[in-house]
Amino acid sequence: MRHSRVAYPLTWRVMDVFERLAAAVWPSSFQRGLPYLMLLPAVVLVGLLVLGLIQIGDSSLRTLDTSTFMMSENYTLANYQRALSEKFFATVAGRSLMGAVIVTVITLIFAFPYAYLMVRTPSSALRKFLLVALFLPFFIGQVVRAYGWLIILGNQGMVNEALGLVGVPPMRLLYNYPAVLFGLVQYMLPFAVLMLAPALTAIPAELESAASSLGAGWVRTFRHIVLPLARPGLVGAGLVVVTLSLTDFAIPAILGGGSQDFIANAIYDQFFRTSDQGLGATLSLLLVAVGSILVGVVFMLFGAGTLAMGDERK
Amino acid sequence: MMPNEKILSAQIRRRTLLGSMAAVGASAGLSTLGVSKAFAQEPEKPSEIIVRAWGGSWVDSLKAGVSDSFTKMTGIAVRHDLTEDNEIQPKIWAAVAQKRTPPIHINWDTTTNATKSALRGVTEDLSDLPNLKNTTDLAKPVGLDGYPIVNTYGYVYVLAYRPSAFPNGAPKSWKDLLDPKLKGRIALYNDGIGFHFPAQVAGGGKLEDIPANMQPAWDFIAKIKEQQPLLGEDPDFTTWFQKGEIDAACTISTNAREARKNGIELAWVVPEEGAKFDTDGLWIPKGLPENELYWAKQYINHALTKEAQQVWLDGLGLPGVVPGLTPPADLVGDPSYPTTEEDFKHLIRISSKVQVENESQWFAKFKEIMQG
Known part of the structure; x- marks a missing residue:
């Protein structure tokens, strides 16, 4: 025992x-x-x-009573009617959608070579440098980065000062649509690279070597081997960038100079500036609907890319 | 080395002394507050009260004029919450609707915004503040019963400009903003606040037609849109002037004065069409514990004393609601600091009720034009 x-x-x-x-x-x-x-x-x-x-x-489904600033007791579709009929909302929605598409295309074009180099480079020092450069922006918030651009691109900013040295007078680089798109691309780039890198890693380097040994040039190899096999990464990165751009608030607010609002800015105005929670809620739901439809269309046309799992990932 | 008893003794003496000083200070202060009679029944003091405020020179002035002296008199610390006025509003409304304690004790707010809260029934009545009897008519909110808000000063949306950009002299009219050389060099508030009414006059309309027919205002704003104005909030104007982004703006004189204090070459005028005059005020949300409500009221009562108003509004450069205040030296005779009947003739005042009922539509229309 x-x-x-x-x-x-x-x-x-x-x-x-x-x-x-x-x-x-x-x-x-x-x-x-x-x-x-x-x-x-x-x-x-x-x-x-x-x-x-x-x-x-x-x-x-409730409207604002401006004599009491309370929401109506009864349900109505008046907010939806306003949101779908007023020119202002159509303008802002069009600008947001167009912006999201442009930003996605440009971001993918810039992100692809970055991710490719990061994955394929034989130099571990270069890979580390690219990784650090990729992750550094994540430590700096979106708002801070946008304010950084104000300092760099402002009338008295570094770019205009440099232009001044060669006799170019100060020009307005900020507070317009291109400035907003530029800020969004810079913000989205790390997301796209992070989504693309795993897809590119999954492409065996031997395939490219084989294509090359069979006489394919760099362009043909890229077009017929790399690009098709990278499609899941491109679709996944595109979906993330398009949805984040479509719903962004800070970049249009800071770099747009007040005249380049996206849908999120219009929603903010309804909730916080005019106290109309009903219309704000309507715009929010419409944004969710538009974003979901957009993603659904991409799913149908191209699949879910790296966001899909198992057998569905083609 | 000092024995423990001596240390203890020294601490007690120091604490006693501080306590005595605080008691003397508090009784002197409360006398000023007009609550000396109620001293015996004075409710328990909270450790702090929270006052929502605008940042920068706005909160600095409030602290110097009202909060610091209130703390000195009562021993209650004052914490300034710099949440934007538009953003605190739904939080307070939600807290009152859900019968929670509101996130702040006192809201420093525009009268128009505060009127919305009063109409919604979330404001405490302040009619019993003793110092109200010493105030001018400006302190009373128009179109509301009692005092759900106490207006504490007035302000003017002036045309601020950089003199070097106007070599032929100061602008005389809001129409001067249409000068092609100012394209991309002017700024307005991003909802157009302060500009709707002078635009109505500059567009050939009449103030009496507000709100029924504001087409002249929208026509003029559409012309201004062609000038590609920057649209922002209070802090943006100071920054834009400092960074050389703009040469002229429709803004509250306080922001222009702040930029000038920071060494920016800046001046301002009330153009011939007039400039909007409005008020800001203080109010208390419903739902506070009784003792905290009492001390929040004492804070507002203190803000209505001549001494507090003088320091607070010297900082802001704005006319108060207590007679006999001395204008800051740099604003004597300035149109943005109206004190006489004659001064007010050049300013545009539209009732809070009309503003509250129509503001959403005006903002939407302004946005529609500017975002188009």
């Missing part, structure tokens, strides 16, 4: 107790439910979002 106690140390006994407790709380027959249990936090979070959307949906 004594011998047995020595051979079976105390710590093991404690572990046995824990195991028995665990078996009582979570019997082995429950094992199949474990993945679902692990999904629970995500489901709760998504559930909260859905609850919020229901609340927003309710608000969107």
